[in-house]
Amino acid sequence: MPLGQRPGDKSDARYCGVEVLDFPAGEDLPAVLNHSLASAFDFILVPLVDPNYRPAPGSVLPVSASDLILGPAQWSNHVVGKISEWIDLDSEDERLRLDSELTLKQEIAWASHVSLQACVLPAPRRSFCGNYARVVNQILQGLTNMHLWLRLPLEKSEPMDDDLDKIKNNSHTSEIVDSWELWNSFRLLCDHSSQLCVALDILSTLPSINSLARWFGEPVRAAILQTEAFLTNAKGYPCLSKRHQSLLTGFFKHSVQVIISGRSNHNVFPVSEGVLSGDESYAEDSRVRHALTPYLEYIAYLYRKMDPLPEQERIEPLMDNLEAQTYETFEKDVVKYTQYRRAVAKALVDRVADDAVSTTRTVLMVVGAGRGPLVRASLQAAEETGRKLKVYAVEKNPNAVITLHSLIKLEGWESLVTVISSDMRCWDAPEKADVLVSELLGSFGDNELSPECLDGAQRFLKPDGISIPSSYTSFIQPITASKLHNDIKAHKDIAHFETAYVVKLHRIATLAPPQQVFTFTHPNFSPNASNQRYTKLQFEMLPDMGSCLVHGFAGYFDSVLYKDVHLGIEPNTATPNMFSWFPIFFPLRKPIYVPEGSPIEVHFWRCCAPTKVWYEWAVTTPTLSPIHNSNGRSYWVGL
Secondary structure, rough: OOOOOOOOOOOOOOEEEEOOOOOOOHHHHHHHHHHHHHHHOOOEEEEEEEOOOOOOOOOOEEEEEOOOOOOHHHHHHHHHEEEEOOOOOOOOOOHHHHHHHHHHHHHHHHHOOOOOEEEOOOOOOOOOOOOHHHHHHHHHHHOOEEEEEEEOOEOOOOOOOHHHHHHHOOOOOOOEEHHHHHHHHHHOOOOOOOOOOEEEEOOOOOHHHHHHHHHHOEEEEEEEEEHHHHHEEEOOOOOHHHHHHHHHHHHHHOOOOEEEEEOOOOOOOOOOOHHHHHOOOHOOOOOOOOOOOOHHHHHHHHOOOEEEEEHHHHHOOOOOOOOOHHHHHHHOOOHHHHHHHHHOOOOOHHOOOOOOOOOOOEEEEEEOOOHHHHHHHHHHHHHHHHHHHEEEEOOHHHHHHHHHHHHHHHHOOOEEEEEOOOOOOOOOOOEEEEEEEEOEEEEEEEEOOHHHHHHHHHHHHEEEEEEOOOEEEEEEEEEEEEHHHHHHOOOOOOOOHHHOEOOOOOEEEOOOOOEEEEEOOOOOOOOOOOEEEEEEEEOOOOOOOOOOOEEEEEEEEEEEEEEEEEEEOOOOOOEEEEEEOOEEEEEEEEEEEOOOOOOOOEEEEEEEEOEEEEEEEEEEEEOOOOOOOOOOOOOOEEE
16 A cells, blocks of 8 residues: 555655565465555565576476466566576676576566566676676567666765875776666666666665765666664664655655565564465464564655645646646746736836825836736736836737636726737837836746847837846756656657757756856847857766766746846745746757766857747767757747
């Protein structure tokens, strides 16, 4: 059963499994499975084949049980296969190497036959795993629904001072162990297969926080938590260190499920020892608790004490075309319109002195009025400040204009608001505005043509008029995002790798703090104003992180609406509880390997032509990438 109820969480992280250490032959498999399920585990990680088996002419694969001993749903939903651990496909012993290849293929074939969803591959036995990866890659090409989880210990040894000196002098030193390096080599050899994932063994010691963070961008499907990693609390029950707790919480948030493994080190109640020996009385008596139940209960406690998913985390990505449902979703973003109302209020107070309130009417234009949320926010600001307001609501979508007229009639705003059904670029205003309000910002600030639209609309503004927003800045940071990369790679063309995606970033690892890219200020009355931009940025990877793989760059924006009122999604200054924008993702055609201690240098261009605007980007350090989206060949925004 699930670990608990966490509002909004529908991910696999709700389910916890248990590793079966002993080979359950024959009738033992249903007994083990039933006992585990009765003890509130959701699935078992179990050996598929007798560990003493070695291929021989005429031999039959000694599987744990007939495919008929469990129902199809039990095999598929409650069993994860564990491939024999003796397998060594990079051994210098040719007999062992060939036996390993044959056995691996036989076991995967059996797992596929019984419709398992996943199998755990044993960890490579040495740093070079070329033949192992070759055989796995062959198998992956023949699989349809099943995933393979490469088992790796979660470790990264830190070099001592004398090791660092030896590294600098290029002299021989003891090997620095980093399981991420092993994973990266393996997945590169397998060409980033989307069916190759990771199962991490969580041990009693953990690498640095920054080193651990790399894994959140990788396809980690399971955290195999060893009982030796647990401590003992004052009452004799198992518990975890603060660092282990933080890691598991991070895994829960990234949809990683926990598998408990090992022998019980906390005998806090009588437990069954007879399940694996085929004692049916134990299997039938669900009241006999599993030896690892105290560990499961602690994991469930950690899961349940997590905060519920915030409202913005439950919102699904929005469609590009602004239909009625999309408008409604935008309008539910109370925080955004509260910030706009505050900005308009401050602008009105600055615009009209207290002693001129009764005689002065401020002209305010909302360009891109939609169904009226900015009109409402502006009128609320006028009421709060006691200022008189005349509003022009300019909107080009004829369907939204219908709703806007109905709103004005319903609210009794006919004397305050004039609706203009027109493209702002084609409209001739009857008078100049004191305040120009818009919500044309995109996830990257300027990616929805806000600069071009507001440059065109500022002809409505008085020379000393106020634009809300008054400025906005884009930001980027390098990220590991295996899932996004594989989703784009599935299209099998360059165009999709040269397209920026507005997406809810979930399974990613951020590798360096965000940096500013482009800034735009409004109004901009400079005669030589240009919206073309270019910048070069150098990112230093987080300390103690180790090497990493950059799949692309996450983009954000921060906007100054007016004076000290801001709005944005840049992680360090993001407006809390706002969900109108997801980040933007700029992918790389080929992921960039960044060695430990090396920076990454990226170039970004914002290019303009008479009919379109587009971005180009390229990496120049530590290796060169092609210039992406040259001349806007794959991705652009039309003017």
